[in-house]
Amino acid sequence: xxxxxxxxxSSQAIRSASGQVQTLYLAPNDVAQIVRRHGVGKVTAGMAAxxxxxxxxxAQFDKSARTAAHSDAGVIELMPTxxxxxxxxxxxxxxxxxxxxxxxxxxxxxxxxxxxxxxxMVLSELTLTTALRTAAMSALAAKHLARADSxxxxxxxxxxxxxxxxxxxxxxxxxxxxxxxxxxxxATARLQCHLERAGLNVKTFTSTADAVRGCDVVTTVTADxxxxxxxxxxxxxxxxxxxxxxxxxxxxxxxxAGVLRQASVFVEFEPQTxxxxxxxxxxxxxxxxxxxxxFAGEAAGRTSDAEVTVFDSVGFAVEDFxxxxxxxxxxxxxxxxxxxxxIAQSADPKDLFGFVGQAQTAEQGTFA
Amino acid sequence: xxxxxxxxxSSQAIRSASGQVQTLYLAPNDVAQIVRRHGVGKVTAGMAAxxxxxxxxxAQFDKSARTAAHSDAGVIELMPTxxxxxxxxxxxxxxxxxxxxxxxxxxxxxxxxxxxxxxxMVLSELTLTTALRTAAMSALAAKHLARADSxxxxxxxxxxxxxxxxxxxxxxxxxxxxxxxxxxxxATARLQCHLERAGLNVKTFTSTADAVRGCDVVTTVTADxxxxxxxxxxxxxxxxxxxxxxxxxxxxxxxxAGVLRQASVFVEFEPQTxxxxxxxxxxxxxxxxxxxxxFAGEAAGRTSDAEVTVFDSVGFAVEDFxxxxxxxxxxxxxxxxxxxxxIAQSADPKDLFGFVGQAQTAEQGTFA
Numbered sequence: 001x002x003x004x005x006x007x008x009x010s011s012q013a014i015r016s017a018s019g020q021v022q023t024l025y026l027a028p029n030d031v032a033q034i035v036r037r038h039g040v041g042k043v044t045a046g047m048a049a050x051x052x053x054x055x056x057x058x059a060q061f062d063k064s065a066r067t068a069a070h071s072d073a074g075v076i077e078l079m080p081t082x083x084x085x086x087x088x089x090x091x092x093x094x095x096x097x098x099x100x101x102x103x104x105x106x107x108x109x110x111x112x113x114x115x116x117x118x119x120x121m122v123l124s125e126l127t128l129t130t131a132l133r134t135a136a137m138s139a140l141a142a143k144h145l146a147r148a149d150s151x152x153x154x155x156x157x158x159x160x161x162x163x164x165x166x167x168x169x170x171x172x173x174x175x176x177x178x179x180x181x182x183x184x185x186x187a188t189a190r191l192q193c194h195l196e197r198a199g200l201n202v203k204t205f206t207s208t209a210d211a212v213r214g215c216d217v218v219t220t221v222t223a224d225x226x227x228x229x230x231x232x233x234x235x236x237x238x239x240x241x242x243x244x245x246x247x248x249x250x251x252x253x254x255x256x257a258g259v260l261r262q263a264s265v266f267v268e269f270e271p272q273t274x275x276x277x278x279x280x281x282x283x284x285x286x287x288x289x290x291x292x293x294x295f296a297g298e299a300a301g302r303t304s305d306a307e308v309t310v311f312d313s314v315g316f317a318v319e320d321f322x323x324x325x326x327x328x329x330x331x332x333x334x335x336x337x338x339x340x341x342x343i344a345q346s347a348d349p350k351d352l353f354g355f356v357g358q359a360q361t362a363e364q365g366t367f368a
Numbered sequence: 369x370x371x372x373x374x375x376x377x378s379s380q381a382i383r384s385a386s387g388q389v390q391t392l393y394l395a396p397n398d399v400a401q402i403v404r405r406h407g408v409g410k411v412t413a414g415m416a417a418x419x420x421x422x423x424x425x426x427a428q429f430d431k432s433a434r435t436a437a438h439s440d441a442g443v444i445e446l447m448p449t450x451x452x453x454x455x456x457x458x459x460x461x462x463x464x465x466x467x468x469x470x471x472x473x474x475x476x477x478x479x480x481x482x483x484x485x486x487x488x489m490v491l492s493e494l495t496l497t498t499a500l501r502t503a504a505m506s507a508l509a510a511k512h513l514a515r516a517d518s519x520x521x522x523x524x525x526x527x528x529x530x531x532x533x534x535x536x537x538x539x540x541x542x543x544x545x546x547x548x549x550x551x552x553x554x555a556t557a558r559l560q561c562h563l564e565r566a567g568l569n570v571k572t573f574t575s576t577a578d579a580v581r582g583c584d585v586v587t588t589v590t591a592d593x594x595x596x597x598x599x600x601x602x603x604x605x606x607x608x609x610x611x612x613x614x615x616x617x618x619x620x621x622x623x624x625a626g627v628l629r630q631a632s633v634f635v636e637f638e639p640q641t642x643x644x645x646x647x648x649x650x651x652x653x654x655x656x657x658x659x660x661x662x663f664a665g666e667a668a669g670r671t672s673d674a675e676v677t678v679f680d681s682v683g684f685a686v687e688d689f690x691x692x693x694x695x696x697x698x699x700x701x702x703x704x705x706x707x708x709x710x711i712a713q714s715a716d717p718k719d720l721f722g723f724v725g726q727a728q729t730a731e732q733g734t735f736a
Contacts, residue, residue: 014520016694019470019471021471023476025708026710027708027709027710028710028711028712028713028723029709031712032712032724033722035724036724040721040724056473062437064435064437065435067431067432067435067446067448069430069448069449069450069455069483071450071452071483071484073483073484073485073486074485074486075479075486076448076450076483076486078435078446078448078457080435080437080444080446081437082437082439082444084439087437087444089446089459091457091479091481091488093481093486093487094486094487095484095485095486098485098486098717099717102387102713102717103387103389103485103487103713103717104711104713104714104717104720105717107389107486107487107488107710109710109711110623113444113459113461115437115439115441115444116439116441116463117441117442117461117463117466117469117471117473118441118444118461118462118463118466119461119471119475120459120475120477123491125709125710125711125712127711127712127713127720128712128723128724131720142538147622159718160718160719160720160721161720162721163484163720163721164720164721172533184718185519187718188572190716190719192719195719213459241729274626283410289377289424308695335484340393340395340708341395341396341491341493342395342396342475342477342493343396343472343475343477343495344396344399344472344495344496345396345471345472345495347471348558349467349471349473349528350464350527350528350529350552350555350558351558352472352495352496352499352528352529352532353408353528353531353532353562354558355396355400355401355496356404356408356496363534
């Protein structure tokens with residue numbers, strides 16, 4: 001069966017025959033099955049179509065600020081957004097020291113809910129899904145910002161996000177040659193293996209400057225939380241598109257100010273990117289263009305073959321909203337996921353106490 | 369087995385033998401089983417001990433504002449808080465029209481997470497749990513604010529929260545006689561049945577004024593979202609304690625300004641209650657006392673038998689935090705709950721793409 005990836009508009013709460021709210025639970029394995037069935041390229045392309053559709057409805061979204069709980073070890077954030085039919089939030093952490101205890105630095109899950117009733121419709125893993133939507137957003141932006149004849153992309157930083165970026169650009173922009181560099185040689189070797197196995201061309205380099213030279217697109221997706229200057233002005237060539245993914249929170253940048261000054265810079269949601277993006281190092285009036293305006297034809301993307309363009313990616317809640325919509329549709333089409341009861345409901349809504357009596361008596365399940 | 373309800377301090381992320389993050393999922397039936405095993409009274413008393421313990425650590429909490437997404441139909445909120453070990457958030461909606469489609473007006477679930485790693489430790493229903501924690505907080509406040517010789521409580525508004533209030537006050541304050549009034553006679557009949565079945569004394573009335581007369585404690589827990597004056601100054605008798613539960617969001621009050629003016633008023637978190645509580649109708653400098661100060665002995669509760677006291681309850685994130693802690697401990701002690709995989713994890717954290725290959729191949733589960 002070929003998944004059509006067409007948008008299903010229904011946003012009604014999912015109910016059992018007896019009227020109980022049923023939440024569709026998508027486990028990491030469910031999302032992985034969707035990806036293995038269709039491939040990272042097709043999934044990111046499908047997701048990009050959902051993101052584009054939602055960005056074209058930009059004004060309809062409640063673009064709340066995220067909440068962030070900071071500790072010495074890291075940060076835990078909630079990223080909510082909503083249109084008039086659906087509400088979503090993402091829970092996501094960032095803990096740089098997690099590798100030392102065998103945990104991912106970033107873990108995420110999220111919920112899609114029905115605005116009309118408040119019922120939670122989908123609970124999904126979002127660790128894998130966030131990697132997919134970040135790559136989908138990058139490739140979608142590049143469709144408007146990179147030169148149409150782009151053939152080669154440098155990937156600086158070969159960690160967890162790198163394969164997703166490569167496969168999204170291969171699918172959506174036809175880029176088949178990737179120049180890799182990372183200070184961690186084993187990360188580069190792993191990425192090279194994965195890309196070559198998929199029939200893509202790979203060249204590895206021993207410095208960022210060497211990897212970037214001659215490339216049409218430069219993707220930076222490094223992990224160090226510091227004011228870094230991975231890409232400096234001298235590396236920039238006319239017509240390059242810079243896909244800056246790793247500079248995404250206060251205190252974490254990848255692009256030298258001189259790179260930004262010679263480029264046209266595009267962002268997701270300007271107020272957020274001013275705080276979190278590479279442009280955090282620029283004056284408050286440094287000019288940027290929100291991408292929804294480019295998608296809608298209200299603002300120009302690339303205007304000449306010589307122009308240098310930058311997508312200062314930080315990740316925005318509307319992308320997670322679109323990604324949750326996509327995963328729900330793809331999962332239902334493959335009959336994946338399980339039903340989770342999250343909401344205590346009595347036959348009489350005024351009789352919540354009665355639910356205690358309605359509950360099953362047998363002890364069930366174990367926690368191991 | 370007797371549950372000790374002692375606090376378990378451990379806040380480490382729960383891991384499988386292979387190091388995978390495991391989230392304990394507590395379904396509505398699990399929470400209902402805890403309640404049926406121990407009874408509403410003992411559960412609210414146990415939960416009140418957790419709330420008190422957390423209120424005594426007041427300064428340690430990150431007391432963020434909640435996020436609220438408003439629509440014509442209602443509101444969806446996220447309520448996060450954290451100390452230096454644990455993070456929690458509650459998802460909760462408020463949709464007054466849900467009864468017409470057979471859904472509860474308020475539905476809630478939430479997560480307890482490990483601050484050190486960001487790993488989600490517990491995902492739990494919170495609809496039933498919120499009713500329990502609201503009653504626990506009311507009774508805990510009344511232990512400090514009601515007269516020690518209190519024998520009778522009026523319950524004005526006999527909806528979903530009312531049984532929980534009655535059983536909490538019976539357990540924690542020894543109140544055995546309840547005066548009931550609601551404009552919905554069937555709601556009063558249901559509450560009367562539930563309380564009498566538990567051996568409590570019930571008298572029903574045809575007006576608020578009649579129900580309140582001669583009572584030591586007056587609990588208001590009505591549902592209409594409007595500026596109501598359920599309790600007026602002429603109904604107040606010396607020494608009364610008013611437990612004002614239903615006036616809990618902007619535009620929704622139950623107590624006349626004249627009631628508040630003649631009383632000592634106690635609140636959970638002053639900045640929030642100024643916006644959401646009955647005191648929203650009072651000047652910004654209207655004096656109130658935060659309850660954590662009373663629990664800690666820094667401020668007086670009731671100071672004389674003639675004093676009129678008001679707890680202007682709105683519900684605060686730290687109470688949900690304590691309630692989640694309590695339910696986790698109680699569930700583990702009864703071996704309840706199931707393991708949920710929310711986090712995609714590869715053996716190599718830098719190789720998220722590898723997870724796609726690691727996933728099981730068999731399609732599993734169905735969505736009905």
